[in-house]
Amino acid sequence: MKNLSDTFILNNGYKIPRVGFGTWQTPDGDVAANAVKKAIEIGYRHIDTAAAYGNEKGVGLGIIESGIDRDKLFVTSKVWNTERGYDKTMRAFEKTFSDIQLDYLDLYLIHWPASPAQFSDWEKINLETWKAMTELYKSGLIKAMGVSNFKLRHLAALMETEIAPMVNQIEFHPGQMQTEIVAYCRENNIVIEAWSPLGTGRMLKNQTLKETAAKYNKTAAQLCIRWCLQNDIVPLPKSVNPSRIEENAEVFDFSISKEDMDAINSMQYFGGSGLDADKIDF
Numbered sequence: 561m562k563n564l565s566d567t568f569i570l571n572n573g574y575k576i577p578r579v580g581f582g583t584w585q586t587p588d589g590d591v592a593a594n595a596v597k598k599a600i601e602i603g604y605r606h607i608d609t610a611a612a613y614g615n616e617k618g619v620g621l622g623i624i625e626s627g628i629d630r631d632k633l634f635v636t637s638k639v640w641n642t643e644r645g646y647d648k649t650m651r652a653f654e655k656t657f658s659d660i661q662l663d664y665l666d667l668y669l670i671h672w673p674a675s676p677a678q679f680s681d682w683e684k685i686n687l688e689t690w691k692a693m694t695e696l697y698k699s700g701l702i703k704a705m706g707v708s709n710f711k712l713r714h715l716a717a718l719m720e721t722e723i724a725p726m727v728n729q730i731e732f733h734p735g736q737m738q739t740e741i742v743a744y745c746r747e748n749n750i751v752i753e754a755w756s757p758l759g760t761g762r763m764l765k766n767q768t769l770k771e772t773a774a775k776y777n778k779t780a781a782q783l784c785i786r787w788c789l790q791n792d793i794v795p796l797p798k799s800v801n802p803s804r805i806e807e808n809a810e811v812f813d814f815s816i817s818k819e820d821m822d823a824i825n826s827m828q829y830f831g832g833s834g835l836d837a838d839k840i841d842f
């Protein structure tokens with residue numbers, strides 16, 4: 561693990577950079593474009609957006625303006641909850657595609673599963689959404705496909721399809737390691753990505769994390785990102801601030817000791833988004 565372009569290999573052989581650049585809560589337009597340009601300039605090679613973030617145009621503009629060769633970059637987007645099902649997913653992808661202005665996406669995800677608590681036919685809805693993604697994949701418009709926020713039963717229901725998910729993007733940070741779904745994904749060769757690896761900023765106020773980070777002359781943000789990497793999880797830290805975008809990339813010149821990894825791994829929950837795929841109502 562040497563730099564931002566190090567990769568994991570997905571279960572279809574496609575490479576995914578081990579650190580991504582998050583854009584949830586990044587406003588569209590110049591803010592998104594400048595953040596993405598800055599990230600690419602520093603060396604991030606993996607950009608994560610979603611239709612629901614409302615910033616695909618700005619993200620796409622930043623990518624184009626960066627001048628980077630398309631094949632050097634890994635770009636993800638996601639289909640939103642109101643667009644589940646075969647036809648709607650196809651239309652949602654067209655909109656994403658025209659907003660982001662790229663010839664293909666490296667990864668397309670189902671943003672949240674339809675869950676039994678919300679829909680009696682949740683399994684059918686997810687399978688139909690997955691069918692649309694499979695078709696996009698076969699046509700080459702997306703190079704890999706996966707899910708986000710899927711719990712065990714949601715994911716298990718997709719495993720018998722023609723093409724199994726390659727990625728599950730979940731909330732993952734100290735105190736919220738989602739051990740059950742992480743173990744399941746590992747067993748099934750599904751790469752885990754961490755959204756909000758800084759707990760949307762919450763982790764950075766934690767005294768234990770701050771003290772541990774100080775031992776390495778690092779910030780709590782860098783500690784959290786490095787901790788994801790050492791747990792073989794792909795972190796997607798978000799920032800719109802140039803110096804923090806740089807700070808979050810400086811995670812390859814130190815290594816967290818086994819003792820500290822164990823201590824962070826056993827931290828109890830001390831805050832997170834509180835969102836649960838079986839309880840959401842959006």
Ligand code: A2P
Nearest residue numbers: 756757758759760761781797798799800801804
């Ligand atoms: P900003 O975009 O103004 O830098 P997460 O990736 O867990 O969702 O966290 C993102 C939040 O953490 C944003 O509010 C972001 O604000 C802030 N943030 C990102 N990197 C850092 C950092 N290195 N130090 C302090 N705050 C950070």
